[in-house]
Amino acid sequence: MKISRPNPDEYADYYGKYIAYVQTDDPLKELRKSKEKLMKFISKLSKKELKHRYAEGKWSIKEILVHLVDAERIWGYRALRVARNDKTPLPGWEENDYAPASKADDRKIKSILREFETVRNASVALFEGFEEEMLMRTGTASNHPISVRALAYVMMGHQLHHVSVIKERYLNPDYRVAEEDRR
Numbered sequence: 001m002k003i004s005r006p007n008p009d010e011y012a013d014y015y016g017k018y019i020a021y022v023q024t025d026d027p028l029k030e031l032r033k034s035k036e037k038l039m040k041f042i043s044k045l046s047k048k049e050l051k052h053r054y055a056e057g058k059w060s061i062k063e064i065l066v067h068l069v070d071a072e073r074i075w076g077y078r079a080l081r082v083a084r085n086d087k088t089p090l091p092g093w094e095e096n097d098y099a100p101a102s103k104a105d106d107r108k109i110k111s112i113l114r115e116f117e118t119v120r121n122a123s124v125a126l127f128e129g130f131e132e133e134m135l136m137r138t139g140t141a142s143n144h145p146i147s148v149r150a151l152a153y154v155m156m157g158h159q160l161h162h163v164s165v166i167k168e169r170y171l172n173p174d175y176r177v178a179e180e181d182r183r
Contacts, residue, residue: 001128002026003135003149011154012144018157019150021164027152028127034159035120039113041163045171051105054169055177061170062104064162065112069119070098072155076123079151082139083130092142127152 002025008016024030042050042065051060059067078090104112127135127148135149169175 001028003028003152006147006150006153010138010145010147011150012142015150015154018161019153021157021160022153027156028124030156031120031124035117038159038163039117042113050109052170054175059099060105061166062112063099063102064166065116066102066104067095067099068159068162069116071158072119072123075151075155076126078141078146079148080126082137082146083134083148085137087139090139090141123155
């Protein structure tokens with residue numbers, strides 16, 4: 001299903017960087033394809049790489065993966081509420097509290113990937129059930145407007161962003177920690 005790109009007034013400014021990563025008008029197709037790509041990519045990493053942190057206080061790759069799952073669940077919930085015309089403002093969430101509480105580094109990667117696959121399949125099924133009118137609905141989350149269609153793009157772009165970070169900062173032996181990452 002084609003989902004047209006959201007307008008900037010349909011999402012908070014900070015989501016713009018994720019939406020910019022998405023280079024298609026079919027984010028659901030990309031969500032399906034990228035699921036397989038991510039699982040294949042991550043499956044090739046060693047246990048040491050999966051627990052690596054490129055700087056003190058940064059998440060491990062396993063924590064990033066669980067973060068992707070957590071965020072997608074939350075955004076799926078938001079999409080459902082807004083699509084069903086629920087006008088209740090939705091609260092924000094603190095991702096930096098979720099990561100250590102997830103205990104991702106204690107989990108087996110197969111378990112994390114199975115959970116990722118399940119959540120991704122549920123997200124795709126959710127969006128496939130929305131009609132055009134539902135995709136265009138806008139609600140409030142974290143005190144900002146958000147449309148259902150923007151959430152599909154945010155989900156996809158969020159994954160692309162984090163895969164880019166993993167490749168650049170976690171798996172690139174030439175990466176140098178930037179000054180802002182040392183603070």
